[in-house]
Amino acid sequence: MFSLLQEAATTAVGQSDGAVVVDDTATSNVVVTGTEGVRPGVGQDVEAVGLPQLDMTTFGNQIFWLIVTLVVLYLVLSRVALPRIAAVLSDRQGAVTGDLMAAEEFKMKAREAEAAYDKALADARTEAQAIVAQNRATIQGQLDAAIAKADAEIAARTAESETRIREIRVSADASAREVARDVTAELVRSFGGQADEATISSALDGRMKGAVQ
Amino acid sequence: MATEATGGGLEFHPMDQFVVRPLFGDGAVAWYTPTNVTLWLALTALAAIALLVMGTRGRAIVPNRAQSVAEMAYGLVYKMIEDIAGKDGLRYFPYVLTLFMFVVFANLLGLVPMAFTVTSHIAVTGVLALAVFFGVTIIGFVKNGAHFLDLFWVRSAPLAVRPILAVIEVISYFVRPLSLSIRLAGNMIAGHAVIKVFAGFAAIAAVAPIAIVAVIGMYAFEVLVAFVQAYVFTILTCVYLKDALHPSH
Amino acid sequence: MTGDIAELGQYIGVGLTAFGMGFAALGVGNVAGNFLAGALRNPSAAAGQTATLFIGMAFAEALGIFSFLVALLLMFAV
Known part of the structure; x- marks a missing residue:
């Protein structure tokens, strides 16, 4: 060819x-x-x-200058450029990693703060509930005491009333009996009988037992 | 021949741009003569150095434009080797990056009007391809010894087919530098010659607008081709490197 | 139009090599088209296969370039 x-x-x-x-x-x-x-x-x-x-005559020239160029380029790139770019890239990697770690740290801090806030909120809520419960208990106690006192008073009054009613009833009973004896004695006397005190009382007792009771 | 004038002012000189001539005077081209090849080789090397050395001068954490282009080129080649040849291929990273930067800048500088395209010469691309070929073969034998020949003896195939496959593998192995060099040079010659032919048509007033639009289109296409061919050259180097480091299929 | 019969054959041969370049264009288009078809089916796997795409295109293109080389040799070296 x-x-x-x-x-x-x-x-x-x-x-x-x-x-x-x-x-x-x-x-x-x-x-x-x-x-x-x-x-x-x-x-x-x-x-x-x-x-x-x-054109074969120029091959030697081209190959010679090509090899010179390639060697120069290789030396410059491998000695100067590549270490520099590798250093820049690893620096950047380091910076990015550092920043990411810092961001992570801040995130953790934020999360902690949020947890503390939540905890404070929950504490406050429980405290409020405790106070409410305590107040309620106090009020309930006071209420209970008042009710008990009222009940006792009512009971006392009732008892008093009953006692008085009983007294009244007893006195009424006694008055009725006296009236009845007097009336009976008077009746007996008017019929001409001899009013025996004891006989009248026993007869009255027998009749009154059924009537009053 | 195509370089002859066909009359009417329509002249095609698609191959003139590839002529090697001395920079100073009209002498013979001896092996040491500074020629236009020398000039453009030097400019290629200077451009690559300017990008990778001057561009990264700032060593900035947040890169400027030149530095991010340099880092992009670095990252492209680094990832290519890592993906294809594996971690142990990274030892040869500086050489592969040198090849990539050289080819891509030679292709792009060749597109500057009136420039000389060094990668359009078989002598240049042949040296690049043979350097890859011999380098890879030597690495293969040094790393794997005789096991490197497993590359040609496909153990996954049936025994009867293996000799045939071996012949095919050997042929394809030795065609590698040829295809590598001719692909690059051929692409460059073809693109530049086609641009020149379209430019020649611009001499006829009637077709001049079409010719000029065609030149612009071809030029844009050639910019793409310049990148793609550099990429392909580098990626094939990585593939061959992988074969040398891990010869078993 | 001047020249001899050898020159005629030379030019016809050069023209015929243009077929080779056309078929290489078919090949490259085939590679790219199939890649696109596959990439549309499984877009997540496409990014990792770009290198393979370029290698395939380079191999397909190389044969077209070989026919271009044959054309150049016929034109200028024979």
Whole structure:
């Protein structure tokens, strides 16, 4: 393939009437100077003969400069750039991790504060409930005492009333008996009988027992 | 040939942009002569260094624009090696990053008008591909010894098929540098030549608007291709590195 | 129009290699289309397979580039 290229190139040399430059290494005679198609001022004033990529005379030059470039680039990148970027990235990683940890800490603190607040709230609520319960108990006690006192008073009054009623009844009984005896004695006397005190009393007792009771 | 004028002012010179010529004077191109290749290689290296060294000069925790681009390139290649070749491939990270930065900047600088595209030359991409090929082969033999040959002897296949597969594997192994270099150079040659051909059509007034729009479209496409080819070159390097580090299928 | 029969064959050959590039375009489109179809079915798995997509496209494209190389060699080196 390359021999064909060289053949083509030599043909081109034979046809060209422009400046011919022969490579002094004499490996091949590829000419890359302009012939009939030179366009001055168009920038690329050299016309390609064949495919420039297959021009073997320039390979050594390209490979040499490529290797120089690659070695320089590799040394600079591996000595300077990569450690620096790696350091920056790990710094950033560290900073981000630190910030995240700080944020986590703040979050924990906030959570603790919230828990303390909740606890205080619950405490206050229980305390309030305790006070309410205590008050209620006190009031209940006072109420109970008042009710008991009232009950006792009522009972006392009732007893007093009953006693008085009983006294009244007893006195009424006695008065009735006296009245009845007097009436009986008077009746007996008016009928002409001799009113015996004892007989009247026993007769009255027998009649009154059934009546009053 | 296509470089001949077809008359009427319509001239196509799609290959002129690839000519290697001395920077100073019209001499022969000896191996040490500073040529346009030298110039653009140097600019490529300087651009890569400018991005990765000057761009990260601030060492900022919150990066500026250049630094985040540099870190993005670093992260892209780092993740690529880690995902494909595994953790033990990270030893070769500086070399792979050098290749990536070189190829991507050479491709992009080649798109600057009047520039010379170093990656369009078989000699350049061939050296890159052969460096990958020999490097990977040497790493494979040093790391695995004779077990590296397991790469060609597919144990998961039936015994009868293995010799055939071995032949195919050997061929595909040796085609690697060829395909790697020709893919990159071919893409670059094709894109730039097509742009030049469209630009040539701009000489005819009737089709000039279409030609100019086509040049713009192709240019945008070539920017994409420049990135994708650098990415593909690097990713294939990682795949080959994985084969060298873990040769068993 | 000048030239000899060899040149004619050369140009016809160059034209024929354009088919190779067209078929490579089919191949690349096939890779990308199937990737998209798969990615739409399972979008969460698509992100991890981008590298595989590019490798597949690179391999498909490489053969088209080879035919382009054949064209270049026919044009300039034969």
